[in-house]
Amino acid sequence: MTERPPKLRIRGLCKAFGQKVVLEGIDLDVAAGSSIVVIGGSGSGKSVLIKCILGLIEADSGVIEIDGRNVLAMPRREREAVNEHIGMLFQGAALFDSLPVWENVCFGLIAKRRLARRDARARAVEILAQVGLGPEVADLSPAELSGGMQKRVGLARAIAARPDLVFFDEPTTGLDPIMGAIIDALIVEQVERLGATAFSITHDMASAQRIADTVAMIHKGRIVWQGPASAIRNSGNPYVDQFVRGSTEGPIKMEVRR
Amino acid sequence: MQAALNLLGGIGAGLFAVLSAAGRVVLFALSALGHCVSPPFYPRLLARQMIEIGYFSLPVVALTAIFSGMVLALQSYTGFARFSAEGAVATVVVLSITRELGPVLAGLMVAGRIGAAIAAEIGTMRVTDQIDALTTLSTNPMKYLVVPRLVAATVVLPLLVIVADILGVMGGFIVGVFKLEFNPGAYMQRSWEYLKFEDVFSGLVKAAVFGFVIALMGCFQGYHSKGGAQGVGAATTNAVVSASILILVFNYVITELFFAR
Numbered sequence: 001m002t003e004r005p006p007k008l009r010i011r012g013l014c015k016a017f018g019q020k021v022v023l024e025g026i027d028l029d030v031a032a033g034s035s036i037v038v039i040g041g042s043g044s045g046k047s048v049l050i051k052c053i054l055g056l057i058e059a060d061s062g063v064i065e066i067d068g069r070n071v072l073a074m075p076r077r078e079r080e081a082v083n084e085h086i087g088m089l090f091q092g093a094a095l096f097d098s099l100p101v102w103e104n105v106c107f108g109l110i111a112k113r114r115l116a117r118r119d120a121r122a123r124a125v126e127i128l129a130q131v132g133l134g135p136e137v138a139d140l141s142p143a144e145l146s147g148g149m150q151k152r153v154g155l156a157r158a159i160a161a162r163p164d165l166v167f168f169d170e171p172t173t174g175l176d177p178i179m180g181a182i183i184d185a186l187i188v189e190q191v192e193r194l195g196a197t198a199f200s201i202t203h204d205m206a207s208a209q210r211i212a213d214t215v216a217m218i219h220k221g222r223i224v225w226q227g228p229a230s231a232i233r234n235s236g237n238p239y240v241d242q243f244v245r246g247s248t249e250g251p252i253k254m255e256v257r258r
Numbered sequence: 259m260q261a262a263l264n265l266l267g268g269i270g271a272g273l274f275a276v277l278s279a280a281g282r283v284v285l286f287a288l289s290a291l292g293h294c295v296s297p298p299f300y301p302r303l304l305a306r307q308m309i310e311i312g313y314f315s316l317p318v319v320a321l322t323a324i325f326s327g328m329v330l331a332l333q334s335y336t337g338f339a340r341f342s343a344e345g346a347v348a349t350v351v352v353l354s355i356t357r358e359l360g361p362v363l364a365g366l367m368v369a370g371r372i373g374a375a376i377a378a379e380i381g382t383m384r385v386t387d388q389i390d391a392l393t394t395l396s397t398n399p400m401k402y403l404v405v406p407r408l409v410a411a412t413v414v415l416p417l418l419v420i421v422a423d424i425l426g427v428m429g430g431f432i433v434g435v436f437k438l439e440f441n442p443g444a445y446m447q448r449s450w451e452y453l454k455f456e457d458v459f460s461g462l463v464k465a466a467v468f469g470f471v472i473a474l475m476g477c478f479q480g481y482h483s484k485g486g487a488q489g490v491g492a493a494t495t496n497a498v499v500s501a502s503i504l505i506l507v508f509n510y511v512i513t514e515l516f517f518a519r
Contacts, residue, residue: 056390080396088394094387098379108395111298157395 005068007032007165007197008053013062015048015221022048024221026062030214035191035198037212037229039205039243041252045221046201050167053199054088055079066165084112087163087196089187091170093154095142101128102138105156113161127156130193131186148179152186159190166191168200172207184210205244208232217243219252286478290408293400300406307410311372311469315418318371319364323422326359327351327429335438348440348448351430353457357517360422361415361461362509365468368415369501373476376407377497380480381490389481404477408470415469416462423461460516467512468505475501 008030015023022045030036040046051057053064055071064071071082095104102124109115115123125135131152142150151171158166171187172180184207191198202208208215212229217240225237233244242250334350380403383389392399427449434440476497483493 051390054390054394056393080398083394083396086394088391090387090391092386094391096388096391097382107397112396 005065006030007067008199009063009065010053011063013049013052013064014060015052015057016060022221023052026221026223028216028223028226030197030199032197033195034213035200035211036214036216037200037202037208038216038218039203039208040218041203041243044218046218047169049218050169050199050201054086054167055083084108084161085164087158087161087166089151089154089158089166089168089171091173093150095150095153095157097142100139100141101145101153104142104153105160107157108161127160128153130159130190131156147174148183151175151183155183155186155190159194162194163196164194165197165199166194168198170202171200172202172204180204180207181210187211283474283478286481287474290400290404290474290477293398293405294409298401300402303402303406304410307406308414311368311410312414312417315368315371316421318367319418319422320425322363322367323355323360323426324429326363327355327426328433330354330359331430331433331438345448347434347438348430348445349452352427352449352453355426355430356423356453356457356461360426361419361464361468362505364415364419364422364465365472365505366502368418368469369472369498369505372411373472373497373501374494376473376476377480377483377494378490380477381483381493384481384483385486385490404481407473407477411469411473412466413469416465419461419465423458456516460512464509464512467508471504471508472501475504
């Protein structure tokens with residue numbers, strides 16, 4: 001009997017910008033249906049990692065397999081086909097300013113799944129309801145929404161095409177703690193409903209503990225620890241301990257420019 | 259000796275930077291042209307851009323053209339009066355407007371209005387991750403953002419120049435007839451007498467090239483902007499300045515191609 005490959009498998013992923021090495025041989029496995037959260041300080045390489053996986057930045061070397069297929073070796077059209085099964089919630093939601101909320105939510109369905117525009121609005125209202133937004137929001141422009149509502153619309157857009165792999169980039173950044181908890185609960189609920197695999201990056205420990213099955217810590221472009229979310233406060237890893245405590249004492253030296 | 263070497267080094271680095279930037283623009287343009295001819299196409303976005311670039315630029319282009327025609331008539335009359343050649347005013351106005359002022363002034367006005375708007379919009383989309391969001395939604399940003407703007411500007415600017423030509427000549431006519439007291443029929447006859455098809459056609463070719471250049475520089479600068487609001491501001495300035503300079507450069511090149519003997 002062959003073992004089922006992980007949903008996402010990363011091996012030896014490297015990325016440098018000029019002389020600055022950002023990712024230095026990342027190895028990571030994400031099991032299908034699980035929720036992994038990558039934690040790490042500012043500048044540790046989290047965002048570059050997620051952008052490399054999504055194909056927004058070209059990796060220098062390494063392997064990224066989704067469902068056992070190396071996406072780095074795929075032609076562009078094949079890669080676009082893979083992306084159709086991926087959802088992404090950006091840090092600032094990244095809603096399209098020029099489109100109303102309903103068109104933002106159904107953008108992928110209209111563009112790639114050929115959903116008729118007359119049906120798209122009704123579909124968008126259904127999806128908005130799943131993230132706790134009423135139909136009155138559908139015709140607003142993104143600029144008319146609060147930060148929390150923008151995140152919800154971003155989440156609605158990310159899950160609209162029923163993806164089986166969803167990425168969350170700092171889902172609670174810029175939100176108050178209550179709204180952050182609400183967004184986290186929505187993420188957990190929607191990922192479970194879809195039966196999807198979730199890959200998140202954050203430096204918000206409360207958020208990480210709410211949405212993660214597994215936590216990995218990245219520091220200076222390397223994964224320095226990976227384990228179950230329940231073990232994060234007793235990891236025994238000095239990097240994780242310092243990060244969880246939010247202490248300035250420890251192996252992580254933050255650059256402070258005065 | 260060291261100072262001279264430093265100076266040469268600085269000049270070399272500057273030249274290298276300019277050539278490198280020019281190369282990036284050319285590659286961007288080639289990539290955009292490649293995307294122009296392969297599906298998917300976005301006719302709804304193209305129509306929206308044609309309205310934005312063409313219809314909403316009409317007032318500024320019309321006002322510029324009409325006053326330029328009026329000034330040209332007045333200036334050429336006072337100049338030609340010195341050697342009793344007032345009769346050439348109508349011809350000078352119509353040739354200047356159709357060959358040069360119509361396309362160049364419309365181009366510069368649209369560069370200020372549309373080049374800046376394109377760079378600001380695409381630049382903001384870049385720094386707020388909206389362009390990355392397009393990619394994750396399996397939509398090619400070059401096809402979705404760049405191609406409709408390039409095609410719309412290239413098609414619409416000649417139409418704007420036709421309007422500018424008509425209004426510019428009309429401006430000259432108004433000053434010629436109502437202020438300088440030319441006979442209206444004689445003025446119109448002198449206007450058409452020496453006007454050739456290639457005078458108008460060269461202006462329209464210039465307009466199409468200027469439209470392409472304006473949209474290209476706006477898209478290029480916006481697409482590569484970084485660093486938040488400051489970066490978007492710089493992209494906007496660069497788009498307008500580079501498009502304006504390129505308009506003047508291409509104006510000479512196309513004039514040379516059409517009229518050099």
